[in-house]
Amino acid sequence: MLLKELSEASGVSGGESEVRRLIKEAVEPYVDELKTDMLGNLIAFKSGSKKAPRLMLSAHMDEVGLIVAGFEESGLIRFSKVGGIDDRVLVSKTVLIGEKKIPGVIGAKAIHLQKPEERKKSLKVEELYIDIGAKSKEEAKKEVKLGDYVSYNTRYQEIGVNYAKGKAFDNRVGCALLIEALKKEYTFPLYGVFTVQEEVGMRGAAVAAYRIRPDLALVIEGTTAADVIELKEESYVTTLGKGPALTFMDTSVICDKKIIETLVELAEKENIPIQFRRFTGANTDAGKISLSREGVRSVVISVPCRYIHNPVNILSLEDVKNTLKLIELFLDKLPEGGKKQAYAND
Amino acid sequence: MSIKDFLKKISSSPGVSGHEEQVARIIAQEFTRYTHEVNMDSLGNVLAFRKGQRTEEKEPIKILVSAHMDEIGLMVSKIEKGGFLRISPLGGIDPRSLLNQEVVVHGQQDLPGVIGAKSPHILDPEEIEKGIKMEKLFIDVGFSEEEVKKRVSVGDPVTINREFMELSGEHVAGKAMDDRAGVALVLKFLQELQYLNHQADVYAVATVQEEVGVRGAIVSAYNIIPHLGIAVDVTHGDMPGVAEYKTSEIEKGTVITTGPNIHPQIYNKLVEIAREYNIPYQEDITPGPTGTDARAFQISREGIATGLVSVPLRYMHTSVELISLKDIHASALLLARFTASLNNDFLEELISCY
Numbered sequence: 001m002l003l004k005e006l007s008e009a010s011g012v013s014g015g016e017s018e019v020r021r022l023i024k025e026a027v028e029p030y031v032d033e034l035k036t037d038m039l040g041n042l043i044a045f046k047s048g049s050k051k052a053p054r055l056m057l058s059a060h061m062d063e064v065g066l067i068v069a070g071f072e073e074s075g076l077i078r079f080s081k082v083g084g085i086d087d088r089v090l091v092s093k094t095v096l097i098g099e100k101k102i103p104g105v106i107g108a109k110a111i112h113l114q115k116p117e118e119r120k121k122s123l124k125v126e127e128l129y130i131d132i133g134a135k136s137k138e139e140a141k142k143e144v145k146l147g148d149y150v151s152y153n154t155r156y157q158e159i160g161v162n163y164a165k166g167k168a169f170d171n172r173v174g175c176a177l178l179i180e181a182l183k184k185e186y187t188f189p190l191y192g193v194f195t196v197q198e199e200v201g202m203r204g205a206a207v208a209a210y211r212i213r214p215d216l217a218l219v220i221e222g223t224t225a226a227d228v229i230e231l232k233e234e235s236y237v238t239t240l241g242k243g244p245a246l247t248f249m250d251t252s253v254i255c256d257k258k259i260i261e262t263l264v265e266l267a268e269k270e271n272i273p274i275q276f277r278r279f280t281g282a283n284t285d286a287g288k289i290s291l292s293r294e295g296v297r298s299v300v301i302s303v304p305c306r307y308i309h310n311p312v313n314i315l316s317l318e319d320v321k322n323t324l325k326l327i328e329l330f331l332d333k334l335p336e337g338g339k340k341q342a343y344a345n346d
Numbered sequence: 347m348s349i350k351d352f353l354k355k356i357s358s359s360p361g362v363s364g365h366e367e368q369v370a371r372i373i374a375q376e377f378t379r380y381t382h383e384v385n386m387d388s389l390g391n392v393l394a395f396r397k398g399q400r401t402e403e404k405e406p407i408k409i410l411v412s413a414h415m416d417e418i419g420l421m422v423s424k425i426e427k428g429g430f431l432r433i434s435p436l437g438g439i440d441p442r443s444l445l446n447q448e449v450v451v452h453g454q455q456d457l458p459g460v461i462g463a464k465s466p467h468i469l470d471p472e473e474i475e476k477g478i479k480m481e482k483l484f485i486d487v488g489f490s491e492e493e494v495k496k497r498v499s500v501g502d503p504v505t506i507n508r509e510f511m512e513l514s515g516e517h518v519a520g521k522a523m524d525d526r527a528g529v530a531l532v533l534k535f536l537q538e539l540q541y542l543n544h545q546a547d548v549y550a551v552a553t554v555q556e557e558v559g560v561r562g563a564i565v566s567a568y569n570i571i572p573h574l575g576i577a578v579d580v581t582h583g584d585m586p587g588v589a590e591y592k593t594s595e596i597e598k599g600t601v602i603t604t605g606p607n608i609h610p611q612i613y614n615k616l617v618e619i620a621r622e623y624n625i626p627y628q629e630d631i632t633p634g635p636t637g638t639d640a641r642a643f644q645i646s647r648e649g650i651a652t653g654l655v656s657v658p659l660r661y662m663h664t665s666v667e668l669i670s671l672k673d674i675h676a677s678a679l680l681l682a683r684f685t686a687s688l689n690n691d692f693l694e695e696l697i698s699c700y
Contacts, residue, residue, distance in 0.1 A: 076586065084466040086474060092443035092664035094511055094519070103511045105519045105668060107661030111440040112637075113588050122477050123442060129586070131660065131668055133517025135597065143514060154448070155509075159458045160488020165448070224465045229430040229484050237468065282467045306486065308465045310446040314486055 002026055002179060003164070003320070004156040006172035010096060012065030012082050013200045015149035016040055017099070019061045023175060023194050030183050031192070041208045044182055044192040055334060056191045056214035056296070057181060057327075058205060058285055059174030059221070060198030063167070064309045066090075066150035068097065068130075071141060075134035077104065079150060081125055083199030088122045089310045095130060098148035104130040152311040162317045163240070169305040169313040170222035171198065177220050177303070177324050184328065187335045198285050202252070205285035209292035216259065216297045219286040220327065222315070223247075223277055223302035236278065238304035240316045243273030244323035247300040249280050252287020256297035263299070266329045272322050277302065301327060350518065350671055352376060353530040354510040357520045360452060362419030362436050362503045363558045366390050369415050373529055373552045380536035381550060391566045392552040396536065398545045407688050410549045410572035410650075411535060411681060412563060412639045413528030413579065414556030417521065418663055420444075420504035422451065422485075429494040431459070431485040433504060437557035441480040443664045448507040449485055453498035458507060459487040506665040516597070516671040523667035525556065527657050527674060528578040534678035535578075535685075542686040553639055563639035567646035573693055574612065575643030575650045576681065580659035580669065581630060594658040597670040599626025600677035603654040607636045607644055611699050612653035615692070616684055625680045630656070651696045655681055 002022065011019035020042050028034060033045040042061070064083030071077060077097075081087075091108045106128055109118075130150065134140035156166035175194055182192045191212045195204035209217065227239040238245040246263060247255050267274040290298040303323050306314040347355075361369035370392050377394040378384045384394045392415070398406050418437030425431060431451065435441075446463035450456050462484050464473075485504065487494060508521040532550050539548065549570050553562030567575055581601050584593045594601045602620065604613040620627040635641040636654055644652040655677050660668040 072586070074584075074586070086445075086463065086466045086469055088442065088474065088478060089446040089463050091445070092447065092661070092666050094508070094666060103513055105511065105513070105661070105666035107585065107666050107668065108440070108443055108664055109585065109587055110582055110662035110664075111438050112662065113582060113592065114440070118477075119440070119442070120477050122475055127587070131513070131519075131666075133513030133515055133519075133668065133670075135515070139514065157458060161490070161493060163488030165458065165460055165488070224467050226464060226468055227428075228462050228486065229426045229428055230462070230464075230482060235468070279468070307446055307460065307463050309467075310463045310465065312446055312448055312460045314460055314488060 001176050003173060003176040006175050007156040007166035007168055010151035011061055011063055012149040012151055013062040013197045016061045016196050023179060026179050027182050037207065037211065039204050039207055040196040041204045042194040043208060046182065046186060046190040048186050048188045048190060050187050052188065053215040054189045056193055056209060056212050056217040056289065057178060058193040058195055058217065058219050059178040060171045060195045060285055061175055062196055062199050063151065064199045068144055068146055068148040068150060071137045073137050075136045075140040077130040077132065077140060077144060079130060084309055087125045090128055091123050093311050094153040095150050096153045097144050097150045102132055102143045104132040106130055154311050163314055164317055165312050165314050167311055167313065169315050170308040173222045173303045173315060173320060174220035177327060180324055181327055181331065186331055195285055202283060202285050202288040206288040209289040209296060213293060214296055217286065217289045219284055219298065219300045221284055221300055221302040222305040222308060224308055225304035225306045228306065238275055238277055240304050240306060241318055242275045243319060244326050245275050245277045245302045245304055247277045247302065250282050250284055252283040253290050253298060255286065255299045259297060259299045263326065263330060266333060267326055270329060272326050347376060349530050349534050349674060352533055353526060356526045356529055357510050357522050360450060360505040361415055361417055362505060363416040363555045365503045366416050366554045370552065373415060376533055377536065377550060380540060387565060387569060389562055389565050390554045391562045393566060394550040396539065396548040398547045399543055401545060404690055407546045407690060407693050408572040409546045409574040409576065409685055409688060410551060410567060410570050411532055411576045411578060412551040412553050412566065413532045414525045414562065414639060415529050415552040416554050416557050418557050422498060422500055422502045422504060424500060425491065425494055425498060426484065427491060429489050429491040431498065433483060433485060435480060436503065438663055440663065441483060442477045444483055445478055447665065449504050450507045451485060451487060451498055451502055451504050453502045455497060457487045457497060459485040462486050508665045517668060518671060519666050519668040521665040523659055523669050524580045524662055527580055527659065527669050531578050531657060531674045531678050534674060535681045538678055538682035539685060542682055544686045546685055546688040548685060556639060560639055560642040563642035567643045567650060571647060572650060575640065576653040576655060577638040577640035577643065579638040579656050581656035582662060583658035583660035585660050594628050594630055596658045596660060597672050598628050600673060600680050601628050601630050601656040601658060603630045603632055603636065603656065605632040606634060607632060607640050607652060608654055609651035609696060611696050612651055616653060616680060619683045619687060620680050623683050626676050
C-alpha cells in the first residue's frame with residue numbers, strides 16, 4: 001500500500017499535483033481510462049462487462065495546509081490557512097513551501113521574553129510567520145512566491161502496536177485504499193475518483209459527480225478519532241482499532257440507509273469489526289455527490305484517525321486493513337443487487 | 347567533521363538536563379581529536395584539556411571555555427488509562443509550543459510518540475483562545491496501557507523529535523541549538539587553535555544541567571581552577587514583537603556581552619581582538635548574573651575572571667531554534683585569537699585594572 005508515499009507528498013487544496021502524479025502512476029496499469037478534469041480531479045474508469053450500476057468510489061487527494069500570503073521586509077513570510085486548522089498547533093513546527101519544498105520554521109517568542117499574560121493566550125495565525133532564513137524580502141522572494149502552498153513537514157512511521165503516525169491521513173488513507181480497490185476486476189462500471197479541494201468546500205467532488213452521473217457513490221475518508229484521555233467516551237466520535245466507521249449523517253449528508261444496511265450485514269457475515277461515527281458534524285465529498293443532478297445515493301466509509309488536520313496524525317493499520325476488506329466485499333456484492341434491485345429509485 | 351555535520355549530529359541527539367550521557371559521548375569523541383586528554387566528572391561534564399606551548403617556567407595561564415550540552419525537555423509524570431502519558435516540564439518550556447509535537451520517550455527503549463491535539467472539528471471555540479496548559483497535554487505512543495507500562499516508567503525523560511533543518515544560506519534550525527550551537531562553536535574553537543600558538547592551557551568543557559541551574563559549571567570550574575572562564579551560549583535573536591535592544595541580529599556576527607557578570611578587561615580584550623582581526627561582532631549587556639555558565643564561573647572558589655561570547659538565536663526554547671553557522675564561525679575565530687593572545691601580563695591586568 002502507498003500510504004507512506006502519499007502521506008509524505010505535499011497536496012494542499014488546489015495544489016494536489018504531487019499526489020495526483022503518485023496516484024496516476026500507481027493506478028495506470030489497472031484501469032481502462034484515466035483522465036484529469038478541469039479542476040484537477042483524477043478520474044479512473046474500469047468499464048466492466050455490464051452497463052450498470054455505475055459506482056463512483058471516491059477519495060479526496062487534498063490536505064489542509066497553508067498558503068504564502070505576504071512578505072515582511074525582514075524576509076519573514078506571512079501565511080493564511082487553507083482548510084480547518086487550529087492555529088495553536090502551528091507554533092514551533094517545520095514546513096515545506098511550494099513545489100521546490102523550501103524548508104521553513106514557524107517560531108515563537110522565547111518563553112524568557114514573554115509576559116505572564118501572554119502565556120495565557122494562544123498564538124493566532126496573524127502573529128505567526130514562516131522563517132526560511134532569508135535576510136530580506138528580496139532574498140525570500142527568490143525562493144518563495146506569493147500563493148505557494150505550504151505543507152506540514154512530517155515523516156510517516158509505524159509506531160506502537162500496528163499504528164502509524166504521519167500527516168494528511170485525512171485523506172491519503174482514502175487514496176491508498178481506493179488505489180488498492182482499483183487493482184481488482186469487477187463486472188460493473190467503476191469510476192475511481194481522486195478529488196481535489198475537499199477541505200475548502202468539496203469542490204472537486206461536485207463537478208466529478210456531475211460528469212460521471214453515478215447510480216451510487218461510496219466515499220472513502222479519514223475521520224476524527226477522539227478516543228483520548230482528555231475526552232469522555234460519548235465524545236470519541238470513533239475509536240482506533242475498532243474497524244471502519246460508517247456515517248449515519250454529517251453536516252453535509254445523510255447517508256443512504258439501504259447501503260449502510262448492506263455494509264453492516266456484510267461486515268457481520270465476514271466478521272469484520274465496524275463502528276458508527278458518533279458525531280453529526282463536519283463535511284465530506286458525499287455531501288456534494290449526493291446532491292448532484294437528480295441526486296445520488298451515497299455513503300461514507302472512514303478510517304478513524306487521531307489528531308487529524310494537525311501536523312501529525314495516528315491511525316491503526318488494522319483499521320486500514322479492515323476498511324479495505326469491507327470495501328472489497330461491498331464491490332464483490334454489488335453486481336448481485338445491481339442497480340434495479342437494491343439501490344435504484346423504484 | 348564539519349561544524350554543520352557535528353551540529354546536526356548533536357542537535358538531533360537526546361540529552362535533557364541530567365540525562366546527557368548520549369550526547370556527551372559524541373562530544374567527548376570529537377573533542378579527543380583536538381585535545382591532549384578528555385575526562386568526564388561525577389556529574390557528567392566532558393572536560394577536554396589542550397596544553398599550551400610553554401615559553402617560560404611560570405605557572406601557565408589557564409582558560410576554561412564551556413558550552414552546556416543539556417537541553418530542555420519533558421519528563422513522564424503519569425501513565426494514564428489507555429496508555430497515554432502525562433508530562434512535566436524539564437527546564438523552561440512553553441506548553442504552547444508543544445501541541446501536536448512529535449516526541450521520543452526515552453524509556454526501556456526509545457519510543458516515538460505524538461503529543462495529542464483535538465481535530466478542529468470538535469474544538470470548543472473558547473479553547474482556541476487560551477494558551478494550552480501543561481496538565482492538559484498528553485503523549486500518545488500507540489501502545490495499550492499494559493504494553494506502555496512494560497516500556498515506560500514515571501520519570502523517563504522525553505525529547506522533541508526534530509530533524510535538523512538546513513535553511514536559506516548558512517541558516518540552520520532544529521531543537522537544542524541552545525546550546526549545542528555553543529558546543530559546536532567550542533569544537534570549531536579547538537580546531538582553530540591547532541593553527542595558532544597559544545601559551546595558555548585550554549580546558550574545553552561541555553557542561554551538564556545548565557538549564558536547571560548552571561550546575562555542571564559550578565563543579566567544573568571548581569575542579570579546573572582556571573584564571574579565566576568563558577561561557578559560550580546562545581542569545582535572543584531579532585524577531586518581530588520583541589524590542590530591538592533586547593536582541594542581537596542573526597548573521598551580524600558574534601555577540602560579546604558586558605555587565606556585572608563579566609570581567610571588564612575580558613570584555614575589552616574580546617572587542618579589541620574582534621576589531622584587530624576584522625571579526626564581525628555585536629555587543630550586548632546583561633544587567634546582573636547572566637543565564638549562562640558564566641554565572642557560576644564568576645563566584646567559583648576565590649573568584650574567576652569571566653567572559654561571555656554568544657551566538658544569536660531565534661525562537662529560544664522552542665524546537666525550531668534558528669541560528670546562522672556564520673555567527674558560530676565568527677565566535678570561534680574570536681575565541682581562538684583571544685586565547686592565543688593570553689599571557690601572564692594579561693593576568694596582571696585583570697587585577698591591576700581595578
